Amino acid sequence: MRNPSPAPAPGSAVAWKAKVTPCCSKVGLKRGPWTPEEDEVLSSFIRREGEGKWRTLPKRAGLLRCGKSCRLRWMNYLRPSVKRGQIAPDEEDLILRLHRLLGNRWSLIAGRLPGRTDNEIKNYWNTHLSKKLISQGIDPRTHKPLNTDKPSSSLERDNNALASHVPATSLNPNANPNPNIQFQNACSSLGNENDGTNFNVHNPYDNYHYFDGSTLNHGGGWPSFDGPMVRGLPNSHVAGEAVEIGDVNFCTDDLFSSFLNSLINDEVLQQEPVNNGSICNSEQGIDLAAPPSDPLASEVLAFGNRAFWEPAFMCSTVFNEENYSVQPTNHMNN
DNA sequence: AAGCCTTCCAACCGCGTTTCT
């Protein structure tokens, strides 16, 4: 499908394997590429009735598709906001930066690229960018040089040991490539004395929060905080440490958006190495072994920790979605 | 011209999380 068309040529009703699946197991449900007619039916139905209730949508719309298939088609192709065409160089650059920060969190990355879908970005990454990085001698997963993969910390050793005993696919494929970062340091960087968002950390190097292997999860899940999550916001504890939400205003849209923008900004990511030159090459990823002395650098480093950055990221990206129904709790106003 | 190989990407699958009952 070099030149993706709105739909496959009629008649090319391609021989998708007629596997029985939980989702489309009902006899008579169609699979494979969508026809223009189906697209039209789905589009006009959603324009009329709105998105959602995907499970029942096909029936209501008169489509012989499963809900999942309808949702996918709408999200990835039919939505008016979907931008088509080549990924621009600046978009490519942004994808690279975001991937370095987030790993394979395609939906989060897509959230920062208006009009692009997670599927599109994922495909672009797999077909273009990962190869590009490999050709430059950079591991596309870690954004570090390909053959200098020596474990430098016990955590890394542990993770490597784990990886050697577990099939690759059962490890969290989304794990952030930069695991060794402290949570509180991030907070101290983010906080602001004047607006009450001060995280008040005396010595940011006292409380490293390593992500141990047990918190790895799979799929689109969230990291395993030992407290309930409210759409990505840790409730009261993070990784067992007392980070009282009541005391810290975890993040706000504005705060986080500007923070994120700073992360994807050249000046921040291309920061020169700090401290004893302990590895910090902007082209090859950020080394997290040594505590940073530069506040900006520490923001970047701290953001590499899923225990912090993922919930925070949700504040900025997901909650900014127009149609998102759940708003984050504003602890400042409570 | 024909056959094989490679690239691309739409669509599927399985699973985790969230919401509903």
Next chain:
DNA sequence: GAGAAACGCGGTTGGAAGGCT
């Protein structure tokens, strides 16, 4: 609180199209 249903995400698949021999 438990179980079921719905939703959303990331990984994978496989057919079409283009390139190569």
